[in-house]
Each structure stands twice: as structure tokens, then as C-alpha cells.
Amino acid sequence: MNILVVGGGGREHALVWKIAQSPLVEKIYCAPGNPGIAQLADCVHIDADDIEGLCEFAQAEQIDLTVVGPEIPLTLGIVDHFQAAGLAIFGPTQKAAQIEGSKRFSKELMERYQIPTAAYRSFTDHGEAVAYVKAQGTPIVIKANGLAAGKGVVVAMDEEQALAALDDMMLGQVFGDAGRCIVIEEFMAGEEASFFAFTDGTSILPLASSQDHKRVYDQDQGPNTGGMGAYSPAPVVTAELHQEIVDTIVRPTIVGMANDGCPYSGILYVGLMIKDGRPRVVEYNARFGDPEAQPLLMRMKSDMVPILKACAMGELSDQTIEWHDKAAVCVVMASGGYPADYAKGLPLTGLEDAAALEDVMVFHAGTALEQGKIVNRGGRVLGVTGLGSTVAEAISNAYRAVEKIHWDKVHYRRDIGARALQHAASAGEKK
Structure with a gap:
């Protein structure tokens, strides 16, 4: 198979890395990609929001499956455009992608189908x-x-x-x-978790649990970001709670979207707030999370390509996922000043030393190649991800790699995975 991955961030690097392991795949292209992705795929100079250009490329190169990483091309209708051209593509249609593109749309959906969430009002x-x-x-x-x-x-x-x-x-x-338009919601206390499920519009295949760290500073201080780190599994999501999330949130969402005339296919992200063992929806995303994709895909034992294809073709019911027993932790290394203004073009050192470590993968996000050197281009620059037999070991492996990488004014949180350690300590005390 020839695969095209759309996007150029850490999530897309993780997708390309996982897809490259499939024996079904002959060639991978990524548009626009990044220097890390270029080690695994042919990077194509087409922007992720250039729908027409991407479609023409997919036709010319006889692409068997296109996998869309970011939300913007989805909300611009890339799936509709490709399907109209007879091309297989993984992701929701433009109408279905409103579940992320419009907070009001998603809140009204939850209200209609009695999906637990915060009370709200929208205003213009x-x-x-x-x-x-x-x-x-x-x-x-x-x-x-x-x-x-x-x-x-x-x-x-x-x-x-x-x-x-x-x-x-x-x-x-x-x-x-x-x-x-803005949406104003009641404040929900509790612990956040990220929940992902593959779907072809009818069948649902949940992924392992994960948890993101949104705030820029340690101890969840400072403004929200795109995500400063993530880990999987998330102990807050017990086996019982996992099933409740599927039954009370994911399945009603997929059924509701189909009932409303916009069936949802692809990967559905549900951001959750969990309090007293009960989940409520914070938000939906119409794609893999970033940085959650990095630890999730490192833990995924199964070949992902048949699952992606099955979602696109409406044939997901026969698919299953096997997971490695190990935990995974991703630490995002960001440009100093992010999520506000930051300097660009600063050279990175230590990438090869970090990549040489066992049970570590350095995913590129906001990097560029300038005059033969890897430099920072975006706010979130790298997603350094470690595996371990326990969350504590995965944390140690990730930070061991982080310490080998440097650039001027680099910023990262030093407490990624701390909540998981608290859960483990609490479980130990109860025993």
C-alpha cells in the first residue's frame, strides 16, 4: 500500500512511525512533514490545508489510503473532497468534524442525546x-x-x-x-482523562486510556496549551469506568451523529472530567490528540493500518487491538515563551544521543532543517516518549532522554505523569 499522512507535527510523526511498522505498507508520504518524519517517509511540500493540491498528489501517486492528522483540513472538508474523487481516506466528513469545529454544535448534540457534560449557554x-x-x-x-x-x-x-x-x-x-460565538460552561472539578475510539460510523473500537497535561507549568499552573505531555495508561480510568465511558458517552455520540445525518468515521477523542467515579465530557476532538498519540501508539502492539483502512471502508466490526503491557510517558519540550511569543530558528543539540537510548522515541513536532541543522520552528518542538514496565520507569526513561537535548530557552514540565504515581501510591496504601 501507498499511504499519505497529512500534517507535520508530533502526532503525525507518531502516526508515520506506527504505519511504517506495517508489512502492508510499501511507501509512505507525508505532507508537509518535518525533519523527524523525513527519516521514515517522503515529505511533500504541500500544506495540510491545500485540499486540492493534496487530492491531486494522491491521485498522481496512486495513494491507497490517506490518513489526516490535524483538525483544520478535516473542518475544511478534505474527506468529502477525497471521497468524491474515489480516494480512500481516514477521518470524518466536514459535517461530522463540526463535533470539534463548533463547541456549540457538540454541546447541542450532547443535550439532545443526554450525554453527561457541563451545563452551558452560547452567546454571540x-x-x-x-x-x-x-x-x-x-x-x-x-x-x-x-x-x-x-x-x-x-x-x-x-x-x-x-x-x-x-x-x-x-x-x-x-x-x-x-x-x-462563545460557549460559557459551569466549572467541573475532578481529574481529566483522554479517551479515544476508532469508528466506521457504526462499530466502535476503543483505545487504551491516557491523560494529557494542558497547562504550561508544573502543578497545572499557567495558561492552557495544546498539551505539555501525556501518559498511558491512565489509572483514573478503571476497567469499569472504561466500559461506562463507552456505554454512556462514546456509543450515544456515534449513534447520535448517525441519527442527525452526519455519521462519524475516523478517530473520536473525548476529553473527560472524572469525579467520584463518574465521567462527563469536557470536549470532543475529531482526530488523534497531540501529545496523547505518542504514548498510545508506542503502546499499541497491533498493526494499525488494517484498522485505519477498515474505518475508511466501513468494515471495522472484525478488528481488535492488542496492547503492550508497558506504560508510556511523553514529555513535550517547548520553545521558551510558549504559548505566547517565542524565538524561532534556535539550533537543537543532543537529538542523536537521546534517540540512542533504549525504550525511547523522540517525536518531532515544531522542528525545521535550516543550513543542515535541526532548529525550533513551533511552540511545541519535540515529544520525548519513554516506555517502561511501570509509569515510574517510563517517566524516568523519558526524562533521561529529555536531559540530553538542549536549545536556548527550552521549556518543559518536570511533573508529567505525577498523577499516575499518586494513584499507584494510593493503591499501594489501600493494599
């Missing part, structure tokens, strides 16, 4: 939104309705912070059109 009028916040009180959650690269959410702990978020999104348009 700034004055009405301000009045609602003042009436509800804080803490409260302010969300830009559209895509904002994982940064369009403010958990406001006081009224001043909430009103500032409304001003920024609705008047200052810091997220552009994404903030023309």
Missing part, C-alpha cells in the same frame, strides 16, 4: 455574555466556539478573569472568527 452578544457571567458567578469556563489550536479555553476563577476572557475573545478577537 458580548453584553448578554457579561450579564450571564455576573449572574452565574465564578469559577466558570469561557470557550471560543471555533478552532483555536487548543488555546481557546479560559477557566476563570474570578469575575475579573472571566470578563477579561470575554473581552479578548468577543471584542479583541484574539482567536479571530473562532471567538465570534
